[in-house]
Amino acid sequence: MEQIVQQIEAYKQEIAAFQPKNAEELEQYRIRFLGTKGLVKSLFGEMKNVPNEQKKEFGQVLNAFKVLAESRYEAFQQLKDEAAGATGQLDLTLPGEPHRLGTRHPISLVRNKAIRIFERLGFTIAEGPEIENDWHNFTALNLAENHPARDMQDTFYVHNNPDWLLRTHTSSVQVRAMEEGKLPIRIICPGRVYRNETISARAHCFFHQIEGLYIAENVSFADLKQTLYYFVQEFFGENFKVRFRPSFFPFTEPSAEMDISCLICGGEGCNVCKHTGWVEILGCGMVHPQVLENCGIDSGKYTGFAFGMGIERLTMLKYQIKDLRLFSENDARFLKQFQGTV
Numbered sequence: 456m457e458q459i460v461q462q463i464e465a466y467k468q469e470i471a472a473f474q475p476k477n478a479e480e481l482e483q484y485r486i487r488f489l490g491t492k493g494l495v496k497s498l499f500g501e502m503k504n505v506p507n508e509q510k511k512e513f514g515q516v517l518n519a520f521k522v523l524a525e526s527r528y529e530a531f532q533q534l535k536d537e538a539a540g541a542t543g544q545l546d547l548t549l550p551g552e553p554h555r556l557g558t559r560h561p562i563s564l565v566r567n568k569a570i571r572i573f574e575r576l577g578f579t580i581a582e583g584p585e586i587e588n589d590w591h592n593f594t595a596l597n598l599a600e601n602h603p604a605r606d607m608q609d610t611f612y613v614h615n616n617p618d619w620l621l622r623t624h625t626s627s628v629q630v631r632a633m634e635e636g637k638l639p640i641r642i643i644c645p646g647r648v649y650r651n652e653t654i655s656a657r658a659h660c661f662f663h664q665i666e667g668l669y670i671a672e673n674v675s676f677a678d679l680k681q682t683l684y685y686f687v688q689e690f691f692g693e694n695f696k697v698r699f700r701p702s703f704f705p706f707t708e709p710s711a712e713m714d715i716s717c718l719i720c721g722g723e724g725c726n727v728c729k730h731t732g733w734v735e736i737l738g739c740g741m742v743h744p745q746v747l748e749n750c751g752i753d754s755g756k757y758t759g760f761a762f763g764m765g766i767e768r769l770t771m772l773k774y775q776i777k778d779l780r781l782f783s784e785n786d787a788r789f790l791k792q793f794q795g796t797v
């Protein structure tokens with residue numbers, strides 16, 4: 456190996472002394488060092504003959520050599536280009552600057568897909584303000600002041616007493632729709648929500664939800680299950696299992712969480728499903744009669760169901776993305792991967 460390293464040193468000196476007089480000399484340099492049969496390539500080929508314990512060191516020497524050879528070439532290439540530019544030659548045969556088309560954000564892709572599925576079931580879109588008051592975000596939904604469930608939805612307060620805050624869920628839009636009182640109600644509420652959370656791979660201080668609400672006479676838990684079965688099948692395809700787990704939310708009774716068998720490991724167990732084989736995708740339940748009454752709806756006559764899910768969660772599962780922060784970093788290398796997706 457020492458012999459090769461010495462040889463590389465000699466090449467480095469040659470590169471340092473290199474001063475091309477014209478374009479041909481620069482091209483000869485490129486062929487000698489960087490061409491497909493050039494020295495850089497052939498030296499990398501020597502790697503297999505180096506003993507294992509020296510591979511790391513040799514690799515570093517090689518990489519440094521490669522960077523040097525390339526940067527020297529690029530520097531002269533640039534000088535050459537500038538010289539050509541300075542002579543004022545206008546080459547009309549050069550291709551034009553391509554128009555770069557943007558791509559849809561994966562969150563938008565998934566939100567639109569979910570909306571299209573629910574629209575087929577007759578749901579319409581409802582929207583509401585992101586700055587909400589305490590009543591619409593908490594109290595009307597059975598989250599009384601000092602209710603422990605409020606701790607899980609700590610948010611950013613714009614104003615205290617009376618409280619104005621950044622909404623923690625889009626359920627506030629449901630409250631507004633119920634207060635309007637035009638029954639039956641069959642809406643989905645997609646939108647941005649906020650929580651006072653430490654930013655990590657799995658949590659952010661803002662994210663997106665899509666919630667649904669259906670209120671009419673004789674709406675039952677069977678309707679809820681069938682609606683959600685239909686949604687997940689349309690959304691994820693058919694090769695997975697679904698289960699409902701009993702849960703608690705102050706605004707629904709009974710309440711459940713819906714899991715699907717892990718799409719990554721097929722239910723065998725992996726990091727994404729924390730080795731359970733199941734991934735939670737949404738919360739749901741029958742609207743609590745007290746919530747209906749709070750919003751002026753006769754709970755003796757009407758029943759309804761509600762559900763809510765995080766769009767980031769759906770997107771991460773669908774595209775197997777492991778870090779939530781990627782969605783808001785505006786990294787073009789990440790976003791352009793969704794170019795061909797409609």
Ligand SMILES: [Zn+2]
Nearest residue numbers: 717720725728
């Ligand atoms: Zn898994």
